[in-house]
Amino acid sequence: MNHTGLRLTGAAVVALLAIWAGARLYMIRSGPAHRGVAVPAGMASAPNPGDIAAPDAQALDLALPHPKVPALLPAFSLSDLKGKATPISVWSGKSLVINFWATWCAPCRREIPLLKTVASEWAGRDITVVGIAVDYQDKVLDFAREFKIDYPLLIGEQDALDVAAKFGMDSPALPFTVFTDRRGEVVTLFVGELHRPQADLILSVVQSLNQDRVQLQEARRTLAEGLAAILQNRAG
């Protein structure tokens, strides 16, 4: 092949590559929009299956981003049921199960009996449950009385949202629960309703950490695998 042929081939390859690059960018950029709702004004009628299909969160990379969970329990202070400012450091030296919840949230309410059980079962092993209600104080007081919540509760509105943000939950969805070991290291942040198998697994791993039987990285790996297995069993 002569020089001209080589140059032509090179130019063609470059041009094709540029076209391919443009197409890829177009797809990366406009993919989700194509899967969105596309019913024009005045034409809504029977549902279009494309409208109501759940977006494939993973494929679209639209799932809630992993929160930037701090490695160590951040310092904060919120009001208790009597309105007294209580820093989280009053429980320093203990493992904490910090549950963010609200009275308007059905799964949060469903979790309360489990959290009460966990609080009483693990109290003798230096694991303390602390509830953080992102809610109005009067509603929380009524609810706490009705459900006989016997573990410590902290309450806040915007200040509780600010605390949630310290755990990486900038746009909070409830409930979520933070587990720390006795050194104040955040072991995991569990988003969504906690069930008995998950609570048991996480707390047993926290206990192993507290007794220096495992390292933090290994504990997190064990948790990731165990939680995935529980999720799979529930789905199955």
Add this chain to the structure above:
Amino acid sequence: MLCHARLRGDYAKVPRMNRTKVTASPLATMSLLLLLLGAAETAGAKPWWLRGVESNETDFLPPDVAFRVGARADGEVLKVRWVIADGYYLYRQKIEVKAESPDLQVFAPQLPHGVTKTDPYFGTQEIYTQQVEVGVPFTRLDAGAHPIQIKVTYQGCAEAGLCYPPITKVVFPDAGFKPSAPSVSAHPWEGMAILAGVFAFLLAGLVLRKGRKLDIPA
């Protein structure tokens, strides 16, 4: 990188004897483009060592993806529609529609019947799944001088056990039904990749032109 540095400048300033080096550019450009696009595609999936403490967060959708709202004006009624992702629901009694623009008066929304959901810890609620359209009668006191804006409030949850705080949004019904799902932000590498594409075309032209003279009629 020498070639690419030159591409950013004026090609004509490159001494003639060095121009032959540019013939290596298609391959270099191709590599650059591949690298850029590779970065663009993989940047979304962060490696575990950059994520910090693990959480199970990715199982849930952001609220604006789980619940998409739009509205249109149909005669004297505004039609506000929510499209709800599978496995998610909205509470009927938490839906509110209010006037946002001046001189707009909206009346009580006509909420269709939903599905009854009973929770031992939350009581019986009516919920909407999949999609719901709510009619909101309205009048305009300014004969259409202002664009219509309404403020909608709604609250919902995921069946898997997660609830979102009430969401309030301003919607422009005249703009037709528009999904409120957040637009996926432009990728950080996108501008670079587009620039690289433009340079690639320029390069293709230069490669083809090499050694030829422009035949411009006098």
